[in-house]
Amino acid sequence: MIKRLAWRVATLESARQETPTAKTLVLDVPGWPGHLPGQHVDVRLTAPDGYSTQRSYSIANASAGDRLELTVQTVDDGEVSPYLTDVLEPGDQIELRGPVGGWFVWRPHSSPPVLLIGGGSGIVPLMAMVRSRGKADTPFRLLYSLRDPGQLFYADELEKVKAGVEVAYLYTRIAPPDAGRAAGRLQTADLIAYGWPPETGPDVFVCGPTGFVESAADLLTALGHDPAKIRTERFGPTGG
Amino acid sequence: MDYQDGNALAGPLSEIFSLDVTVAQGKCAACGLRGPLAQLHVYGPDPGLVARCPSCEEVVLTLVRGPNDAWLDLRGSVSLRIPIAE
Numbered sequence: 001m002i003k004r005l006a007w008r009v010a011t012l013e014s015a016r017q018e019t020p021t022a023k024t025l026v027l028d029v030p031g032w033p034g035h036l037p038g039q040h041v042d043v044r045l046t047a048p049d050g051y052s053t054q055r056s057y058s059i060a061n062a063s064a065g066d067r068l069e070l071t072v073q074t075v076d077d078g079e080v081s082p083y084l085t086d087v088l089e090p091g092d093q094i095e096l097r098g099p100v101g102g103w104f105v106w107r108p109h110s111s112p113p114v115l116l117i118g119g120g121s122g123i124v125p126l127m128a129m130v131r132s133r134g135k136a137d138t139p140f141r142l143l144y145s146l147r148d149p150g151q152l153f154y155a156d157e158l159e160k161v162k163a164g165v166e167v168a169y170l171y172t173r174i175a176p177p178d179a180g181r182a183a184g185r186l187q188t189a190d191l192i193a194y195g196w197p198p199e200t201g202p203d204v205f206v207c208g209p210t211g212f213v214e215s216a217a218d219l220l221t222a223l224g225h226d227p228a229k230i231r232t233e234r235f236g237p238t239g240g
Numbered sequence: 241m242d243y244q245d246g247n248a249l250a251g252p253l254s255e256i257f258s259l260d261v262t263v264a265q266g267k268c269a270a271c272g273l274r275g276p277l278a279q280l281h282v283y284g285p286d287p288g289l290v291a292r293c294p295s296c297e298e299v300v301l302t303l304v305r306g307p308n309d310a311w312l313d314l315r316g317s318v319s320l321r322i323p324i325a326e
Contacts, residue, residue, distance in 0.1 A: 040247070040250070040251075041251075042251035042252075054251075056247075056248055056251065097251055097254070098251065100250035100251045100254055100260070101247050101250040101251075101260070101262060101278070102250070102260040102262060102263040102278075103246075103247060103250075103262050103263050103276050103277075103278030103279070104247050104278065210242050210243060210244075231278075232245060232279065233245060233247050234243070234244055234245045235244065
């Protein structure tokens, strides 16, 4: 028999409410091998009758010992997320496998400028990249598309990001009065105003719902960005 | 129909391969497109994961996980070029 990548036991240390429907879980995972920003874990829940189900969640924090942070958006009729956000309490344990995924990953020693484009909770793995940037001198630009100000994750931290990380908020339904941009979906004009010109050869990471990712990737390619430098991660139908 | 992408294959395939094969460059048997498995379009998870070519939408691989085995069908993939660090 071949030994499989082990499921690890993670213990919830604390949780932070990001929005009324999203929570960051701070987990302690003994023996965690560390991770790269952009990687994810598979979380498995098993019922007393043996029924088991699993979902993938992006890692939100920069690698830090045995500590792992996942930001989970509650999907109302989901099987896993309501348990993680509404039922799980400090001291409770869950099983997870990872870190997995080597494609949608930013390697802190790479030098081209970085363009991050997130839709909704697609911000999570991009935030791990921002947090992992540390003192690197790679310039970052983040375009964060969200429905309205109430959906903003990591508000305080994004407000205080250091020099070298520029953040543009693209509200799609309701924009605050000082937004400087009418509410609406991501457009070419946003990529020109807030992104990097294609000639600068940025590494591009796009994460969000499938339709958002398709649209953003098409706009980027039409602007002249090299498709080989655009890495995407889509949420599927089983986000719950 | 909505789909995920091949990044979601990383966990399930880690049960089978010792290296992360989502970064491997595959070649679609139907249209010849080359690209990483991470960028395939993945449908599922039940009854199994079905990964399709992002260009021609032909099936590149399927993975069905039973209680005692994993059944990996690579019918739509000509080859996999897997980066291996020294």
